[in-house]
Amino acid sequence: MRTTRTILFVLTIAAVVFWGFPSAHGSPVLIKMELTAEPDYQKANQLNIDVYHKFPEKNGEGVLVIAEFEESNLSALDNAGLIYEVIDEEPWTESYYLISESKGVEKVDLSEYGKVLVSSGNERFMKISDENARSLAANGYYIVKVFRHRLPLKYKSQEISLPKGSLYYPDIDSLLSLISQDSLYAWDLRLQNFQTRYSYSDSIVKARDWLYDKFDSFGIDSLWLHYYNYDSPQWNVVATVVGTSQPDKVIVVGGHYDSVVYGSGTNPYVWAPGADDNGTGTVATLEMARIIAENPLPVTVIFVPFPQEEQGLIGSDYFCHWLYYHYVDVHFMINSDMIAHSVDADQDVVIYAASSALDFVNIMMDMANTYTYLNPAYGGQSSGSDHYSFYQWGYDAVFASEGDFFYNGWHKNYDVVDSLNFPYMKEVVKMCLATLVTVAQDIGYMMGDPTWDGVIDLADVLFLINHLYKGGPAPDPMEIGDVTCDGEVDFEDVLFLINYLYKGGPAPPPSC
Numbered sequence: 001m002r003t004t005r006t007i008l009f010v011l012t013i014a015a016v017v018f019w020g021f022p023s024a025h026g027s028p029v030l031i032k033m034e035l036t037a038e039p040d041y042q043k044a045n046q047l048n049i050d051v052y053h054k055f056p057e058k059n060g061e062g063v064l065v066i067a068e069f070e071e072s073n074l075s076a077l078d079n080a081g082l083i084y085e086v087i088d089e090e091p092w093t094e095s096y097y098l099i100s101e102s103k104g105v106e107k108v109d110l111s112e113y114g115k116v117l118v119s120s121g122n123e124r125f126m127k128i129s130d131e132n133a134r135s136l137a138a139n140g141y142y143i144v145k146v147f148r149h150r151l152p153l154k155y156k157s158q159e160i161s162l163p164k165g166s167l168y169y170p171d172i173d174s175l176l177s178l179i180s181q182d183s184l185y186a187w188d189l190r191l192q193n194f195q196t197r198y199s200y201s202d203s204i205v206k207a208r209d210w211l212y213d214k215f216d217s218f219g220i221d222s223l224w225l226h227y228y229n230y231d232s233p234q235w236n237v238v239a240t241v242v243g244t245s246q247p248d249k250v251i252v253v254g255g256h257y258d259s260v261v262y263g264s265g266t267n268p269y270v271w272a273p274g275a276d277d278n279g280t281g282t283v284a285t286l287e288m289a290r291i292i293a294e295n296p297l298p299v300t301v302i303f304v305p306f307p308q309e310e311q312g313l314i315g316s317d318y319f320c321h322w323l324y325y326h327y328v329d330v331h332f333m334i335n336s337d338m339i340a341h342s343v344d345a346d347q348d349v350v351i352y353a354a355s356s357a358l359d360f361v362n363i364m365m366d367m368a369n370t371y372t373y374l375n376p377a378y379g380g381q382s383s384g385s386d387h388y389s390f391y392q393w394g395y396d397a398v399f400a401s402e403g404d405f406f407y408n409g410w411h412k413n414y415d416v417v418d419s420l421n422f423p424y425m426k427e428v429v430k431m432c433l434a435t436l437v438t439v440a441q442d443i444g445y446m447m448g449d450p451t452w453d454g455v456i457d458l459a460d461v462l463f464l465i466n467h468l469y470k471g472g473p474a475p476d477p478m479e480i481g482d483v484t485c486d487g488e489v490d491f492e493d494v495l496f497l498i499n500y501l502y503k504g505g506p507a508p509p510p511s512c
Contacts, residue, residue: 032117034064035155043082053096053151064120067084097143099143142384143311145230171437184422196274197259197272199310208307228318245446251436255280256315256385258311280338285336298443336401342404347424352380368431448500483509
């Protein structure tokens, strides 16, 4: 009897050593969960739920998220009144991707490639190998790699609000006049002449170095390469122009610089010109950086071409991860992807964004109508480009793309500059630059600086006196002159500024 007990004891100890002690919390499972109102977000955060993906928002219908939670504690979700469903009891044993259909895609049976766990509109959340996901990309599907990066879960109102200030700023016209169509063409041709910018080719390193040198030639001092390694060494090229009055507030401008080709007779290691997809978005980023480097805005602008968009928005996801965990205060992101194909007189341009970013969509559409001959339209949310990574990480982002989608050249050998319309592309860049300047002016004003010169001085005191007692123009926005934060601009604000400037009084607050 003792011998039997001894053997059982030894076997038990061996099992503990080999497998470890049983978990007190059980194993995690993957769930889909519906968040329909702000209280749902609060409950999810209180329960410390790990969210890894957010489906595109549907207007007025909340958002569907993919999350991980302990199986033994699922009753806590029930008690909180959250709506959920277990979709995978063995999570992360294979990759996850969001798969969605592109324009003109030849549909395939997705179940032959992997397991469809969730269907929502045009999107399918799948458990699938990297190889099979890229096979779907070759068939014309958009793919988004879902990482085990815990995402912030923040409720955003879908109320539409225009900027606090005017939608027209006098300096926009002069800045737009600096856009060079010749530069757009020459730089796109240079990217094409790398032969390929496929993510795993030697040429993408050469393209990266060329981009770095171009930013450097603009006189941008804050310039660095953001390294990451998912399946190969890759670098986001990051160029920062510091804001003049609110440098801690940030706008990101970007577009991916990698390229790919699919189909019989193609070899992306040898030839993947990618002039439209996405040489155009890359050089749009360069051109805006060139102009802003010489004309800094009130807020900081980070210009960043991303790698590995074609493999599932990988470069932009890693960069968003860096932004979030370095506490960068990103207010807005502009993404350009395929912006130079136009074959008719309509000059259509499509703006994609989540419904929670409709205020920025409205601004961009106003900029198109005010400063260009483009015909803008809102296309809803899209998972087809790098703005979607910013949406995942809780940042407002818009994605500008051509209305005449270059399907015949998309991911093909003949995506070359000779197929593109550079006068049309210049108009799209004008729309994006005007949007950048308008949003930067709106979020970048300095309290107590109604003259908008970036300095609080006697001129601002005289501006308020002129407005209050001589019928002069009002501060725009009014909040900029309300340094006492009492809801109105009056003589108390004049005294506050005088006290600050000449008597050592407190500085105006950053905001009320």
